[in-house]
Amino acid sequence: MLQILRKSFTTGVVTTSYLATPLEVSSHTRGKPAIDWANWKDARPAAAICPTGAIAHEDRGSQRVAGLDLAKCIFCGLCAEADKTIRMTQVRECAAVGREDLRTSASYSLRPDGTHDHMVSPPSIAKHLPDGFPPSQHASLEALGRQLKERVHKIFGRSLHIREVDAGSCNGCEIEIVNLNSPVYDVERFGIHFVASPRHADLLLVTGTVTRNMELALKKTYDATPEPRLVVAVGACGCSGGIFGVNYATRGPVDAVIPVDLYIPGCPPHPVTILDGLLRLLGRGETK
Ligand code: SF4
Numbered sequence: 208m209l210q211i212l213r214k215s216f217t218t219g220v221v222t223t224s225y226l227a228t229p230l231e232v233s234s235h236t237r238g239k240p241a242i243d244w245a246n247w248k249d250a251r252p253a254a255a256i257c258p259t260g261a262i263a264h265e266d267r268g269s270q271r272v273a274g275l276d277l278a279k280c281i282f283c284g285l286c287a288e289a290d291k292t293i294r295m296t297q298v299r300e301c302a303a304v305g306r307e308d309l310r311t312s313a314s315y316s317l318r319p320d321g322t323h324d325h326m327v328s329p330p331s332i333a334k335h336l337p338d339g340f341p342p343s344q345h346a347s348l349e350a351l352g353r354q355l356k357e358r359v360h361k362i363f364g365r366s367l368h369i370r371e372v373d374a375g376s377c378n379g380c381e382i383e384i385v386n387l388n389s390p391v392y393d394v395e396r397f398g399i400h401f402v403a404s405p406r407h408a409d410l411l412l413v414t415g416t417v418t419r420n421m422e423l424a425l426k427k428t429y430d431a432t433p434e435p436r437l438v439v440a441v442g443a444c445g446c447s448g449g450i451f452g453v454n455y456a457t458r459g460p461v462d463a464v465i466p467v468d469l470y471i472p473g474c475p476p477h478p479v480t481i482l483d484g485l486l487r488l489l490g491r492g493e494t495k
Pocket residue numbers: 240256257258259260261262275279280281282283284285286287
């Protein structure tokens with residue numbers, strides 16, 4: 208016991224002050240890819256190497272529509288290796304309220320050799336950050352926590368209770384979700400608790416492409432969750448079906464089975480991506 212206490216005192220506080228201060232991440236970690244749309248000269252190499260079809264193009268006569276679907280992206284970085292106009296950022300905050308908000312595309316006129324001549328229409332703006340609760344870079348963490356608790360109480364009348372549902376995940380997302388409860392991220396300081404039953408939950412956090420074996424269980428879990436309820440699809444599989452898509456064993460993304468209120472992309476998403484998405488969704492919930 209004494210040893211544990213000594214260790215705790217010497218370790219000090221490990222909880223991140225993220226939201227109040229920018230997240231410190233290793234230079235080796237990858238956030239979402241960013242395309243230099245104005246200087247994108249050819250979408251074909253990146254589309255050919257992208258293992259999930261997140262970067263794709265469609266040629267219509269002398270024009271090409273090319274884009275990035277962040278819901279499918281696994282942040283592997285292959286596109287950035289194949290195309291110097293694409294770079295991997297360290298931006299983690301990429302949750303979106305609508306599935307379409309994760310798609311960005313631009314159209315180009317084509318040269319005879321298939322390269323881009325000039326941009327015909329600029330990229331549609333992806334709305335990764337829903338309105339309602341922009342975390343202030345200047346707010347203290349305590350103020351932010353207070354603000355969040357007030358909002359949660361206004362929506363649900365109490366703290367937020369989450370039931371996690373693995374609908375067919377590889378458990379990569381689960382590892383990051385478990386991290387949310389670690390001393391580093393400590394999600395309970397925001398009044399967010401994980402519960403064992405959907406009957407006690409306000410929000411379902413669903414991971415994995417939905418397997419056909421889990422389809423009925425997911426629907427029943429949704430029905431068992433009292434209203435007002437929120438559903439969050441986590442990870443590339445939950446958002447888009449991932450590399451599995453629809454096949455004899457899988458039904459595809461979560462929104463193919465139950466309505467989804469928030470999409471959190473990544474493979475797996477960083478705990479901060481999940482935390483950021485939850486906080487923003489709760490802010491939005493006030494206006495629903
Ligand atoms: S980082 Fe995303 S868009 Fe780029 S190749 Fe990998 S999956 Fe495709």
